[in-house]
Amino acid sequence: xxxxxxxxxxxxxxxxxxxxxxxxxxxxxxxxxxxxxxxxxxxxxxxxxxxxxxxxxxxxxxxxxxxxxxxxxxxxxxxxxxxxxxxxxxxxxxxxxxxxxxxxxxxxxxxxxxxxxxxxxxxxxxxxxxxxxxxxxxxxxxxxxxxxxxxxxxxxxxxxxxxxxxxxxxxx
Numbered sequence: 148x149x150x151x152x153x154x155x156x157x158x159x160x161x162x163x164x165x166x167x168x169x170x171x172x173x174x175x176x177x178x179x180x181x182x183x184x185x186x187x188x189x190x191x192x193x194x195x196x197x198x199x200x201x202x203x204x205x206x207x208x209x210x211x212x213x214x215x216x217x218x219x220x221x222x223x224x225x226x227x228x229x230x231x232x233x234x235x236x237x238x239x240x241x242x243x244x245x246x247x248x249x250x251x252x253x254x255x256x257x258x259x260x261x262x263x264x265x266x267x268x269x270x271x272x273x274x275x276x277x278x279x280x281x282x283x284x285x286x287x288x289x290x291x292x293x294x295x296x297x298x299x300x301x302x303x304x305x306x307x308x309x310x311x312x313x314x315x316x317x318x319x
Contacts, residue, residue, distance in 0.1 A: 174225035181222040189218035189236040189272060201302035202262035202292030205249030215239040240270025240284065250292045259295025266290050272312055286310040
């Protein structure tokens with residue numbers, strides 16, 4: 148074998164074969180998926196409803212609440228052949244809902260169709276050893292009433308809600 152061919156073969160093998168201690172792409176992807184799922188659960192804070200299921204009943208009606216969650220997450224550690232990193236991610240938030248419209252009656256005992264509430268939440272993802280600093284979280288959405296709660300029927304509503312966090316930094 149010519150020295151040039153041996154050099155090309157050696158170069159190809161060094162690129163194709165993973166270096167000792169190199170992290171596999173699959174393990175990195177698994178770690179990213181685990182972290183994303185845990186962070187998403189923490190930011191969502193459980194149910195995005197800012198109050199009970201029924202719509203509030205139009206102008207002048209509102210609800211306020213506060214809550215805290217601690218999300219336990221287990222992330223695959225891509226730097227070790229086996230094992231995970233476990234952490235807890237606390238969040239706290241205040242929530243509010245404001246009735247915008249009471250809705251219409253569809254018949255006896257079938258009211259509240261089209262009732263509309265503005266719902267929102269503001270809080271913080273609490274800094275710990277894994278997170279550089281507290282990060283504010285926000286949410287806003289609407290709750291649309293389909294059916295008002297009655298003696299024989301449950302309340303039925305549909306919510307559309309958007310939650311986001313600005314500048315959440317993970318410490319390396």
